[in-house]
Amino acid sequence: MKKHYVCLLLVFSFLISPVVYAQKKVRIACVGNSITYGSRLAQREKDSYPAQLQTMLGSGYDILNFGVSGKTVLKHTVNSYMATTAYQDALKSNPDLVFIKLGTNDSRLPYRLQIDTFATDYKTLIHSFRELPTHPRIVLLLPVASFLTDTTKQTEKAISQLILPRIRQVAFEEKCELIDLHSLFINHPDYFPDQLHPNEAGATIIAKRLQEVVVSQEEKGFDFFSKIKEPVTISSFYGYDCADFSMAGRACKVVKPRRPAKGLPWIWRARFWGHEPQTDIALLDRGFHLVYCDVAELFGNTQAIEAWNDFYTFARKAGLAKKVALEGLSRGGVYIYNWALANPKKVACVYADAPVLDLKSWPGGKGQAKGSPADWEIFKKDYGFQSDQEAMAFNRNPIDRVAEIVKGGYPLLHVVGDADDAVPISENTTPFEQKVKELGGQIQVIHKPGIGHHPHSLPDPTPIVEFILKATYQ
Incomplete structure (x- = not known):
């Protein structure tokens, strides 16, 4: 009897006070x-x-x-x-x-x-x-x-x-x-x-x-900075907290969002930190972490890949997602593609902006581009070449390895200026795109008519951001 009385009280309370039970x-x-x-x-x-x-x-x-x-x-x-x-x-x-x-x-x-x-x-x-x-x-x-x-x-x-x-x-x-x-x-x-x-x-x-x-869903309680054991300097990156620190003698940076997105996605800037940051800012707004590990000027050689492997291991142990969006501006295109080739299962997507894909084009200047003689010498030293002849025979450029890139299965986005005379698209993105499509790969190219090598990115980065979001959450 007492049990029935309690049940009746609960029902009566609900009937006279529905607001109490309504979702706020x-x-x-x-x-x-x-x-x-x-x-x-x-x-x-x-x-x-x-x-x-x-x-x-x-x-x-x-x-x-x-x-x-x-x-x-x-x-x-x-x-x-x-x-x-x-x-x-x-x-x-x-x-x-x-x-x-x-x-x-x-x-x-x-x-x-x-x-x-x-x-x-x-x-x-x-x-x-x-x-x-x-x-x-x-x-x-x-x-x-x-x-x-x-x-x-x-x-x-x-x-x-x-x-x-x-x-x-x-x-x-x-x-x-x-x-x-x-x-x-x-x-x-x-x-x-x-x-x-x-x-x-x-x-x-x-x-x-x-x-x-x-x-948007948040990864509550996550703080990347607490995982950094090295001395850290905190500064503002367009309103976000940026940690500068050194790892194995290399300058590193991590920018954290105010509310880390569920799954802890991240974007890895390969080169030219802070230049045309529209995409980076837009992704920080959406809960991505932004990272950087300085491997300049190694042109994506074995030493650079090993350094990035160590940084990737550190970022994963800290809690970031298994797959990362790679961002490479200009010569950064070589950096990101070489690392992706060595680590295909760790790549969510590749965003390459006016990318160098053939080092003979830049810095070599062996085709339409004037190149950079000083950087050409650095490239030769990085790869152990003693002569131009050896360097010209190099066949491990991204443009030489399209089949391996396509096999990786990650989507590709290139943003290019059609009037680029520093890194001509005719020697880089155009033949690269053709080979990718012939092999059934996923590539999108955004052309900027009349634009040269600069400015990079897009004033409104929405197409780039949407590409990265789709690749990250697919």
């Missing part, structure tokens, strides 16, 4: 200016990026739009965001997650004259949310690109030079997550009818990126 919705506060608010959109209530994010995430989330047009991070302006009722309402909402998309208006006159207080004021804003009872997850969003030409307003130059570096530094010092929306729009003026505010399609791009942030 995740509350997300979107803090920002006119772009967050949805200015210039015909139907901002459904087309602003917070509204679209609500549709994408569904009923398990409450997306709250606290955008106010024209507002600044800077406190001591007539348009300070922290002086608005929307700001107070955002605090009162007790969010679980806060997206902060401010900074665009701070780049215009007269506000940019106070830019020296921007970082301090941004930190004040962050702290006000961090101190809430909900202790929300805080994500800083880099401003989107601008296409205005009036130099008194929010120009691209002002945003890039004054705002982006300061937000990155704040993210580094406050250990906040950081999402680069800026590069997603840098080549897309078509999304900005008034040169400043994105249209509905642009808002969709923002919403989709934020949806990825919300639903």
